[in-house]
Amino acid sequence: MLFSPQVEPLTDEEFGRVCRFIHKKSGIVLTMNKKNMVYNRLLKRLRDCKVNNFAEYLRLLEREPLHPEWQAFVNALTTNLTAFFREPHHFVTLSEFVRARKNSNINIWCAASSTGEEPYSIAMTLSDVLGAQAMNAKIIASDIDTEVLDKAKTGIYRIEELKNLTAIQRQRYFMKGVGDFEGYARVKQSLRDMIEFRFLNLTDGDWQLQHRFDAIFCRNVMIYFDKDMQIKLLERFAPLLKPDGLLFIGHSENLSQLSQHFVIKGQTVYSLQPTRKG
Template sequence: MNKLPPLVLPKVEFNREFSFSDADFERIRKLIYKEAGISLNPSKKDMVYGRLVRRIRELKLATFAAYVDYLESVAGKREFEQFVNALTTNLTFFFREEHHFPILADHLKQRAAAGASELSIWCAASSTGEEPYSLAITALEAFPHGSKPAISIIATDLDTSVLETGRKGIYPEDKIARLPPGHAHKYFDKLPDGNYQAKAVLRNMITFQRLNLIENNWALRKQFDAIFCRNVMIYFDRDTQFAVLKKFAPLLKPDGLLFVGHSENFYFASDYFQLRGKTVYQHAPKK
């Protein structure tokens, strides 16, 4: 019986609207790493094309090479913000990784019982605001009766467009549906267009501001009872992760907690932090 010859599929070349070479992709990888610490896998070439092609159309450029040239020019400095916004991932929803919130509530109550009159939280990758609003709700629910300590939340992100969404606190109904039962009515107002806006009591607790985690100098001048930095450092290489964690250490109060994402493990930073529970860290004992 004769065997069929092996099937050889022709290499498929996609017809792109704009020329996008491997060299163009490599230049973009270096730029986003330098600016945001994001380490793009070589497999992300198609994703990068899809994210940036709209910028090239809007700027009326002919190729990706021309776009990168523009980014590297003096005139292109303002475009860098759009460039970073396009390449950052902002998947989030209310009470994501829900096991963290009861831990936070207990931690805040313990701090208040110990005499703390002010409690502060830093949400270091706030995206469109669902996470800091979840933190604010958790803090309010932790003190349902009588007086409570003053609670403030700093919400930072590299992407300026998502920060503006967070400041407004307006979300569609499908986002609000993820809230625990009763929380939508208690903490959000339904708007005439069918969207929902966080009540003033939540919005007044949160300050949204831009911050780049890989910059040397952060505009933060206080220590925090808790820091949430979840599902962002998976995009950083090990050296960048370590540098960020090292800078977190002095900003976290001695008995503070660091909350990280479900797939993040920072065993290599054991001089600064030790694992306390499921993706929750505390300061390492001083040696």
């Protein structure tokens, strides 16, 4: 039996380079307490690149700025903790918001869609409220991680991942797998048709978003950025939101010290300041 040689631990200097690389590529800020996590997540990348140490791996990245390994590097270091109807109060708020608008042409941007549970939760909420008219709604679901986007597009999940859904939602929006897919369920096509999944890096200068949104979901994302990046994001979100639209953020995030553009409307839900409207 052959054993892979043990990879030497990350030195502080190498970890510092990893931090600089990921910050430049994605805006993500890593602190020293993430060093072991980084080591473990990048081990597979070293093996796939057939290199035996971090110094050589980092030289590969530096040497070839357009190397496809850069995307794999970013994928490895992004965090994708998500679930259907996570922070359920937001979906109650979204239901009330959509019901009050009496308009089925709803546009929503999910700015960090991960493996798809969040945008599908948004789509189910719209469908529950709008019925057949939900087909007129549009959700853009974006992420920087290409691997999670691929999973999101397939819409296949383990049955136990649907525990936050009602029995009616499971029946209405999912098909149970059989044979090799027993124990799994797939999102029905009608729901998947409401969502456009796309790669998007929030640090890019041009997001290529052509219209304003009724709601923007950017939940549990800004906690990974430094204050300057958070402020910049909010500056860019404001003109993309319709005057009476809503911005949903994560449970541990707070805009009060970051932006004058938004006023709180509910638990981690914001709208534009009245003076900013129009």
